[in-house]
Amino acid sequence: MRKWLFALVVLIAFYLDNVFFNVVNILGVRPDMTLIIVVCFGVLLGPGPAALTGLAMGLLADVLFNKIVGLSALVYMLSGMAGGIFYRKFFADNLIIPTATAMACFFIKEHFLLVMTRIFGGRPAYFMTLASYILPSLLLTGGVCILVNLFLRHNLFRPLWRKEAIKLEE
Amino acid sequence: MKKLFTNKPILITVIAVVLLLVIAFFSAGSRTIPWVENAVGTVLRPIQTFAFKASNSIAGFFGNLFNTTEADLENAKLRQDLAMYEQDKLDLEELRRENERLRGMLDYAGTFSDLEYMTAQVIGTSNGVWFDVLTINVGRNQGIETDMPVMCGNGLVGRVTDVGAGWCKVTAIIDSSVSVAATVERTRDNCMVRGVFSTSSSSGLELYYLPTDLTDLVPGDVIMTSGIGGIYPKGIRIGTVEEVMLDREGSSVNAIVAPSVDFLHLEEVMVITGFGGEN
Numbered sequence: 001m002r003k004w005l006f007a008l009v010v011l012i013a014f015y016l017d018n019v020f021f022n023v024v025n026i027l028g029v030r031p032d033m034t035l036i037i038v039v040c041f042g043v044l045l046g047p048g049p050a051a052l053t054g055l056a057m058g059l060l061a062d063v064l065f066n067k068i069v070g071l072s073a074l075v076y077m078l079s080g081m082a083g084g085i086f087y088r089k090f091f092a093d094n095l096i097i098p099t100a101t102a103m104a105c106f107f108i109k110e111h112f113l114l115v116m117t118r119i120f121g122g123r124p125a126y127f128m129t130l131a132s133y134i135l136p137s138l139l140l141t142g143g144v145c146i147l148v149n150l151f152l153r154h155n156l157f158r159p160l161w162r163k164e165a166i167k168l169e170e
Numbered sequence: 171m172k173k174l175f176t177n178k179p180i181l182i183t184v185i186a187v188v189l190l191l192v193i194a195f196f197s198a199g200s201r202t203i204p205w206v207e208n209a210v211g212t213v214l215r216p217i218q219t220f221a222f223k224a225s226n227s228i229a230g231f232f233g234n235l236f237n238t239t240e241a242d243l244e245n246a247k248l249r250q251d252l253a254m255y256e257q258d259k260l261d262l263e264e265l266r267r268e269n270e271r272l273r274g275m276l277d278y279a280g281t282f283s284d285l286e287y288m289t290a291q292v293i294g295t296s297n298g299v300w301f302d303v304l305t306i307n308v309g310r311n312q313g314i315e316t317d318m319p320v321m322c323g324n325g326l327v328g329r330v331t332d333v334g335a336g337w338c339k340v341t342a343i344i345d346s347s348v349s350v351a352a353t354v355e356r357t358r359d360n361c362m363v364r365g366v367f368s369t370s371s372s373s374g375l376e377l378y379y380l381p382t383d384l385t386d387l388v389p390g391d392v393i394m395t396s397g398i399g400g401i402y403p404k405g406i407r408i409g410t411v412e413e414v415m416l417d418r419e420g421s422s423v424n425a426i427v428a429p430s431v432d433f434l435h436l437e438e439v440m441v442i443t444g445f446g447g448e449n
Contacts, residue, residue: 015221020228023225023228029369048179055186063207064294065296065305066296066297066301067339069197070194070197074187074191077190116300117300117301117367121348122301122346123346124300
């Protein structure tokens, strides 16, 4: 049952990120749901599952929608690993760690994509892009990450941890 | 270095990163999609189509909600009756719009009688602001090949860059990496038009390489494809000049061009299949 819930969360994030927010956004500003989910999984589940989830979600998005296959997969896989660095190193109810990690990963990801856009012939103006898209989206991603993290902990991870605690007691 | 090869997670990560970079490098240009990608795309195409349409409907619903002028629905019973009527009206309106769009496409296509077309539906758009790529529901099985031009009733959309069995990806002309050889309709001056990167939804185009001593470009001039380069047929509308500027040296004219296609609300397109590069 729990696995299905994880799968459902991943699917919803994938849908929101690749379909819904392409249509509904605030002047292009939107949260990166895939990155949020992957980083939260990294902090709460460990680097392995998070990197795999990021790789799968990124590859699927690349194949179905994106210009270059492999770029999103690479970024999300590494974001999962970055989140995994903090796995079991902080209290699970710490909201700052996943939020700060997601925001840092988003910042690096967007700069990586900016460089790739330049390599492929695009000419985005750096400061304009930073002010009108990267920073507002970064803040939105951070805000949504707090909500997603709370939701994941209460609905998916708390029952999981409870089971682990009972096992340990036995 | 030795530690790198003995640490399994790091080794796997490094291999994955290298593999993904290689895949990204080879998938960057125009290509025929390999079978694995093809299978994934084909299996997920119906879901993708449904999800895209559902999102458009949700956006449309909220759009209608904010733009409504029927603020007098106070009575509950009347509201119920009206809801049914509204639904019928929406269906009719949707059909009317679709009919209009398709009629417009056919009328426009009629002006290029020597070309062959295949109509397709847009089933996805690229994620984020960095690239402008559309996924449409025709592919190799329908005779689509890379570099085929794509247009709609209002003008040029882009060209096919990746082809799967029943779907393909179209790089739009508003993508900042795309340049199109163009002609100013009124003066017949040849120039180039390229996509301008924009983080907002209103992506635009930029006209460049137009010598100042040879042109009297003014706002409102219509820009069309010139046919030079052999990818796009001659005479397809690209957009309208909005603002004319001199470059820094004052030797050539640049202009901001508003695309004639509304890329935000693009639902149906036509792939030009019978164009061999000759005009």
